Amino acid sequence: MSSPLNYPFEIQRIFRKKNSLKKELSENQSLHKIRVAILGGSTTDQVVNILELFLLKNGFRPSFYQSEYNQFYEDAVFGSSELDDFGPDIVYIHTSFRNVIKFPSFGCGSDEVENQLEEDLERFRQIWKALERFRCPVIQNNFDLPPHRSLGNLDCYDIHGKAFFLSRLNLEFAKAARETSGLFLNDINYLAASFGLREWHDAGLWHTAKYAMSFDAFPNLANSIAAIIASILGKSKKCLVLDLDNTCWGGVIGDDGMGGIQLGQESAAGESFISFQAYAKELSKRGVILAVASKNDDKIAREGFTHPDSVLKVDDFVAFKANWDPKPENIEIIAKDINIGLDSLVFIDDNAMERSIVKAQLPDVAVPDVGDQVINFIDFIEGNSYFEAVNISPDDIERTKFYSNDQSRKKQKASFSSYQDFLNSLEMTSEIRPFSNHYLERISQLINKTNQFNLTTKRYSLTEVSEFLSSEDYITLYGRLTDKFGDNGLITVVIGKIKDNQCHIDSWLMSCRVLKRDMEFAVLEILVAECVARGLEEIIGTYRESPKNKMVADLFTKFGFETISSESGCPRWRLKLSTYKKREIPININ
């Protein structure tokens, strides 16, 4: 049976079966523990129950703290020992329009309206400021619109209108979230509108139990919060894999030919395929990788994207598998080529049979039951919040280019007599420097999503990363790498803790985009120089095994460190700086 937690959510089954669903999902052994504090402006018990299910579904094993009813401000600002002891990894502030202190009354002048707005904003600013003590991400609801409007349409533009007042608050919240690292908005204004205000609100439930929205709305709400948390922790999906016939265009290109497929303004169907393509293109522009897995002749399939009305072009796809092999095999190859886990893929296919084969063979791939009507596909992609993004870094926008460049590099590799020759031909230059504010978001993103080349797999929030930056006790380095095919962006991070005359490597990680380019040796060179400059004598390295990071188990041995402990749980190595020998590397360090 499909999970009731997939879009479209089966609301009644979720509520009736939540206990057994919870048991089922909890059996997964690889869940990531997370402590979530919910500070509510209304009753939160059922929010917690449903959020728990969605977090479990997203690979987390949550524990919760709940503020007493409507104590969100008091808990945040004055604190409670219970909350302090709990030590949240995430704080979620579940407020709604019900928590506005006082709406403007009709008699009052514009000064008074401004004061009231400021009073509400100030309350939340205090909350966000006070919560900085936990050094963790804060998720804040913005405001939903009330179910009623005594001013009618005027409510949305008269200065006394509730809708107008709430819209202004929402704009101010948006501004605060843009300017405050670690503050993320849960857009219940959109959720409520999308769900329908009439269904979103339940006056009976408010008056009897002080729930700020209907039970029916909770799965949508919980899905949204879980998606934000997953995104903060780097667990959003990364790649959209598309079928072609009747998914990217109407008809079968092998039979109908390029001229015969439905794509373009001539028909409603043709238009709807263009809309879907345009949506996929938008995703790609903000960093989602696109790939094709289709049963087709490769040449004919590619021709489809030369159609004059095609929004997507062959270049938009980082991997293109059109052949007659089973789709699960092709999808596995795609994941391998791009170097991401199968759990980072979403597969869209109009054919129910293909979907069920992929689902059965590759349970880690997300395969929504989108049906066979292209006009519904986007609803499924968004309904499940697969590609939730909490920030868009310049690297996200350039991502498709990175991977395409990588494909050109692979092609070139074939024609060199030695790998070293190939590396030399790449004309690589790197920039390796201490963390700077400008790169904090990218650094934090990399720390939270890098799994393979990652010695300790420690995860740090944006706030923690900025603390490393400003602390005297830490050496921090980031590295960017450019080659003749393009800029790879910021791809490596090192954090070392200084203890006496030693530098202990706390984190060392690198994006898989630049494996086998000797970038790690360039970073080591700068790290050594930095340690010497600070008068240190040794670097101490360790390796913490995870299910995914075997590739760096012997990194320090490769670096020429000596083993000081080979205990399997926590092996340790040492480099005496006086014995460090520079190595020939094919990278120019700036």
Place this chain on the structure above:
Amino acid sequence: MNRDEIFKETQEIFRDIFDDDELEIEETTSSETVEDWDSLNHINLVVAIEKEFEIKFSLDELASLKNVGAMVDLMVQKMDF
């Protein structure tokens, strides 16, 4: 749906909400006799019943529900119309 059938389905809902597959409800079962039947679970119960039987209790009715028997009586009455 007759009263027995409604009663039986109501029992299933109770079992789901209180996470107890063996829970047997009776006419006199009330929040006094079921340990987890607090105000929060009461709301969960009421919402589940409303959805399952596509009925709606008024606020006064909610306040007057004393035990399972009274609840089922009210449900029968609402579903008759």
